[in-house]
Structures are given as C-alpha cells and as structure tokens.
Amino acid sequence: MTYLAKPRLLADVQPRNAIGFTKRDYEGAISTLCAGCGHDSVSAAIVQAFYELDIEPHRVAKMSGIGCSSKTPDYFLGASHGFNSVHGRMPSVATGASLANRELTLIGISGDGDTASIGIGQFAHAMRRGLNIAYIVENNGVYGLTKGQFSATADKGSKSKKGVQNADAPIDLVALALQLGATYVARSFSGDKDQLVPLIKGALRHQGAAFIDVISPCVTFNNHSGSTKSYDYVREHNEAVNRVEVIQPRQEITTEYEPGSVRRVMQHDGTALLLRKLGLDYDPTDRNRAMNQLHEWNAKGEILTGLLFVEEGADDLHHHLNTVAKPLNQLTQAELCPGQAVLDKLNAALR
C-alpha cells in the first residue's frame, strides 16, 4: 500500500476515537517502500491499532534499527517521536528510552536481518529482561536495501530470486522469543489485517516483552515460487490457532461466543484479551506446549499464526528494577541530589 496525499479537509468528517483523534492523526509521512510491500500493510495495521486503543500519539515512541522495515516508523504516527538507530541495536536504544520514561508506549519495528542476524544478541537480551515494548519484526527472509541476499530467517531449501538455494538452517524468532522468556508471543501475516490489528493491540497493552513476528513478503526480492515467504506460500500454509479480541478496561464485551470456545486473559492495565479458539486444540498460556506445537508444525512446513503465548500477570524490566512510579525523566534535582550536608558526612568518613 502506498499513501496518496489526502486533502486535509476530509479530516473533519472522519470518525473520531474516544479521545477525539481521527485515523489520519495516527498516520505519518508518505511511504517510500516498493508498491505492494508487506511492510506498508503492517504500518496500516499499526495505525488502526493505535486509533482503536485511543492512545495519544505523543505518548508513543517509535524505535527501529536499520533496513526497509526500520524505515517504516516514519510512515505512521507522525506526531510521535521516533528513533531510527543503529543496525541491529534498536533493543538497547528502546531499553534506555523505556528506563527514562516508563509511561511512554514503545513500539519497536525491526526486520529479519536487523533482528535475527546482526541484532540477535540485543533481541535476546531485551526479551529476557522483559523490556516493556511491542516488538514487531517484519519478516521477509531477505535483505531488501542491499538487494536480495538471504537473511537468517530464510528457510533451508528456499530459493532466492536468482535461483540460489539456501543451505543454512533458519532462525525461528518465535521459538527464540518463547525460549528467552518473552511474555507475549505472536505470529501473523501482513496480508491478514483482521488477525494482525488485534495482535498489535494486545502487544501494545501488554506490560512486558511482547513480540510479533509478522511475515511480510518482499514483492521485489522474495515473492517468487520457491520462496517460503511469498504471499502465495504463506496464504497456503498459514494455520491460525486463535482470533484475538482486545477489550479495554471500561469497554463492554459485545461479541457473543459459544461457551467454552473463548479464553479470557487479563493484562496488567485491566485490558482483557479474548482468545477464540480455532480448529486446533491449542493452549496459548502454556509455554512448553506452545514450543512443542510450534516445532511440530514447523517440521511439517506449516506456519502457526495467532497469539501463540501469553503470560497472565506478566511484569517488566521496571518491575525487576523496582523503579519509582514517576518517570525518571521527570525527577527533579531536589529528588536526585543529596546536597552538601550528606557530602560533609561522607568527607568525614573518608579521613
């Protein structure tokens, strides 16, 4: 999807969310990615998710590394601060930003090269620390900006556009996130907005490390037959385990479900996740079973999507560090500097 410049006047007649913002208020600059790029669909889903969650754009920080995916934070939430940082190092920058202001909603956008190759170390440690972030990988199995090299998530045996077969085993970021202790782990497909938007909403409302692996085909370098990250391949092999509905704290549950088909998971801020089971017998609150099922389906060449794991009552890095409720960047000199009297005592003890 490519944004066309839209006339401003239309904004007045557009619907507004509970805090008075239109969807346009969550959009950003015009995308410079290729027409049909999966990443633009993810950006659109992010816009939708923030709009529906009634989050003020300026209370969000968009973090990214380097690559096609990492450019996208410029294309949504134009009224938020953003940080396009260093290749593979977004997690550390996001950690610092989170430490400085725990009230800021952090969304991290990365790619498979940025996260699974150069950035695998920082990804791993952000997950295990419980960084409070919605960490989205736009996973297409190739390096786009440098023109089509395999990335570390490319499946073994899959073919590049030039016909080269990938000999290396793939890194499954979902399996990794589960193993590392992420407390919200999902996989989705850029072509399935209905599935993706609620998953992003749930991740944004999750307090802790929330990870979504979004298979987002590269129309230019990895959308051919022989690729396992093409639109056609993913549509054919996608097995969704559940559908998620995110119910905000003061929102009523209006959808009706058959008894026994829905599991309710409460998040720290009072948001409820309603998980509607699909065909599979799948329990998203059991980390070990999730890992096993994931491996079984991977072995069959099928892609499990949906909310694959969520830990109820999860906590985050700030909880582990026992930091004060007030954001650190709002503490005053009086709250931070002990003053001369303390120094006099210290001096006396050092003689």
Add this chain to the structure above:
Amino acid sequence: MTPVTATNDFVVKFANVNGSGSASANEMFARSVMRMGIPISPRNIFPSNIQGMPTWYELRVSKDGWLGRRGGCDLMVALNPQTWDRDIAELVPGGYLVYDSTRELPRSKFREDITVIGIPLTAICAQEFTDPNQRKLFKNIMYVGALAALMDLELGVVETLIGEQYRGKDKLIEGNRNAARIGHAYAMKHFTCPLGIRCERVDGVGDRIFIDGNSAIALGAVYAGATVAAWYPITPSTSIIEAFTGYCRKFRTDPATGAARYAIVQAEDELASIGMVAGAGWNGVRAFTATSGPGISLMQEFIGLAYFAEIPLVIVDVQRGGPSTGMPTRTQQSDVLLCAYASHGDTRHVLLFPEDPNECFELTAQAFDLCERLQTPVFLMTDLDIGMNERLSAPFRWDENRHYDRGKVMTAAELDAGKLFARYQDVDGDGIPWRTIPATHPSKGAYFTRGSTRNAQAKYSELGSDYVYNLERLRRKFNTAKELVPQPVVTPAAKPTRLGVLFYGSTSPAMAEALAMLQAEGVHVDAIRVRAFPFSSQVDAFIEAHDTVFVVEQNESAQLRTLLINEGEYSPKKLVKVLHYDGTPITAGFIAGAIRTAGSAAKLAPQQSHG
C-alpha cells in the same frame, strides 16, 4: 652497609599472594600512617586474576606531600615465595626486609646490604589460634602490629582503625586487635625498635580525604542527577558502577515506597550499554556508562550516531594498557585519540581529564552539564592509577545554589507560545540546536531521530547542502565547547622561562614533584595542565609563549601531542615528547630526567640558573 634512615619519607612495599586477605591489612597500615597526619600515596599492583597470583601494595610515605609514585623500595614485606627473588632485588641498599621466618631460608636467599627482620608469623598464628581460617587471616593483621612497633606507628591508631573497620562485629574487633598486639609485642621483644625508617606524628594531611577515583566518579554521577547507568564489567572501570549502585541505594531510595530513583542495567556487552545510554539520554534523563579501551572500541558506531543525532550522554573511560586485551590491570593514557575522534566519519568529541578523586567528582558533575548544554557525548578520561587507587585529595564540595544545566530543551509552554521548533537548526549562532523530549506536547515538537540523512527540520534528506549545513553547525558547536569546558591550570615557574611543560590527568602528582626537583636544580619550567579537549585558547597562548613545550604523556605514540598538532597546527618541533608507557604510573624522576636530558641536549637549560 648503612641502613636507610628516614622519618616520614620512604616507600614500603607488601608482596602478597592475591586472595589471601592481605589487601585490607595493607590498607589498614596505610591509613594508620595517614591518621598520624603523614601524607601517603598507595598503589595496588595486581594481576588480572582472582586467587593465587602475586600482588603488591606499594605505599609511598612523603612528609613533603608528594603523591606520585617514587619507585624503589625501602622496606619490603615479602610474603610471597613466588616473587621472593625480585622482591629482594628491588630493595634499595640499606633497605629492610620483613618476612615470615617460620621456615628457615638459606643465606643465599638474602642480600648482605639489607637489614633482615624475620618474624615467624605462621608459627605464632599456629600457636595462638586453633581455627585454620583465623590462622590464615590474622597473620595479615599481625604483621601490621609488628610494623607498628618497627616503624613507631601508634598502636592505638591501629586499634581504632580495627574498631572502625569491623564496627558492630565485636568478636572480629577483639580478634584482630589481639593479633595486632601479638605482632607488636613480638617485634618489641626481638628487635631494636624503631628501625631507621620511622613515622612521627605531624600535621601534613589537613582536611584532605582518602578515596579512589572510581568511587568519586560514582558520587559525582549521583550528585549530577544521573538516573540511568548501563554497563558491562571491565577492569579497571567496574568499581564505578558498583560504587554508583551503593550510593544510589543509600541516597536515591524513595523514603516512602522503597523504590529506586535510578535504573542500573548490566548489559550484554558494551554495544548494548552505549545503546541504552543513548536511548535514555534521548528520552531526557542523565545517563552514563563506564568502561575501558576495549569497550570504547566496541561502542564506536553508537558514539557516531549519538554525536550526529546530538544526544547528551557521558562515557567514563578508565584507561588501561592497550591495544587489544592489552594490560588490563596496568595504567595508561592511551585512548586519547580513540575517544577524541571516535566513530567513522567526521567526528570530534569533548574529553575531560581529571587529575585526582576530587576532580573525578567535580568533572563528572560538569560532564553531565556539558553533555546536555552541548547535546553531545562527553568523555571523562581517567585511568587505572586514579581510578583504582586511593588518593589524598581535597574534600568534595557541592554548591547548594548550583542548578543542573539541562541545556536547550523546549517545553510544552514554549511550543504553545509559538516558539519555532526545528530540531537541527542553529537559531542562537552557537551551533547548538533546540531539542524536545518525547511526550512533551500533543501536537508540536515531535521529530524523527536518525543518522546523517536529514535536514535542519529533522526530515529525511540526502541533499549535500543539508548535510554540509549539519556538519558545519557541528563544527561551530565544537568551537562553542572550547570555552565551556574546564579551563587549563597554569603554574608559572619561579623565574621567567622559555620552557614549558604540558600534561594532563594522573600525571599531575609526579609532575608537581618533577617541577620542584628541576627548580631546585635551577631549571625553570612553566607548566600547563590541560583539563579538556577541545583545547581552550589558553592552551594556544601557552604554547605560543614558549620556545619549547614538553608534552608529558603515559602512552607510546604521543596522542595528546598529535591532537595538539592536528587541531592547533603547531610545529611538531616545538612540542617535545616525554612518554612513559610501561604500564606503571609515571614518576617524578622519569619526567625530570627526560626534561633534563632533552634540555641539556638542546642546550635549553637557562644560564641564569647558576648566576
């Protein structure tokens, strides 16, 4: 052989095995001397190892107050058989050897020109104590007691210090005091006390405090309001974060909730440390990391980003021997160029050079003001000699009227009032733009941070003119920094001279002594201590006012001199190298010798000195 005789002016060295518990006993000996009003200056010489390797504690006692390393040794407490031969060899003729004589050693293991004092420490301990752990540990305090007798230290001072060290643990206090008394009594009974080298109570310490530089930096960071520290363990910087953690627990715990007004994260590596610090600085807190050379090497890419994205942060580099793994437990000033031009592309960074713990405290606090005023990374360049050794220095002071300088941060009120916000535009002519902190205003002041490809409004741009605008503004900003950074300290010689010497950092105490030595010989040298890069105009004036300027450094390639030549375009001939780089702290003797030699070779010694 005439035994050395000296009062309050000698070097004592303890040769121990590391992990044997000797460190606290050695320090107690040093503090006892200090409590008698005598200036001291100890240095740990230790291996990169936990247990079983040789370690030394070298204590200079100087009635004249010289705190630099002297070299040589007047009294050796040799307790490590592994290093026996070299320890004995290091004693000056007429020196004293104290050793554990439980096991007899052949005559050939000693020297004829020294006084040998054998105390059967192991045997006495075996006789006095039954617990094997006590037998081992009390041996250390026992030799402190014996030394007190041999060197006329007041035993009461030792006992007071034992009481302070083990406050609340009465059993330990009594045990240690007892061991000290046993050692003292043994020495009194078996030797003529005191020896030729001895202590005498004076008033030479004044109100000075005794602390290591790393702790002082940690305290400076607390006072400066740093709330985020991200780090990766590396010698010799690790104790900065350990001390910061301790001070924060004490002074930054919310009294009502017990929650922390700080966040300290031990990162997975130095890349993550600097990344976290950059993210935190960008988001409006004062953040820092502490590391050493290898860590700086790893941080290069992020330092470049922080420079160009104009993010305030502080990096403490406690320098050690390099390159590569180098000598992790030895001191050097060899990261000057690495830090000054860190990262690819055209970068220049602000460096501060503290001389002692007091300045470690003060310049750390200043570093946070500077990094926010200038919106750039600021490096605090210290080294192992300052960082990991306790040093007498002026007490810490904090002006209660001092306010943090948070720099040009645009507020919601200013944005509402219609003040123009363009993230990278120079509106004040000093090269420093205005910034906003995320979540400041619902509709104004947000911007997208990225590396080089942006214009003054922080919009994506690959135009050469936009890039050049930023680069030239950054150059202006760096010029602005020149007069904001700590200014140099000039010490004129007693008589007018065309000779100058320029130095920085931990060279300071050795330099003060060297200047006094040279002056006594009639060689007059004006001195300037550089405290920051970029160099202030005072540095230019000093170099211009002298025919020859010795540049004294603790590295092999004359790094600060390179910086002076590169940035100030001085003639290399005018700047004479004086370089010390074996990993030990530089000495006054070395500096004076180098200047003397260079001086006489070039016939620079002023003639009037004999007149």
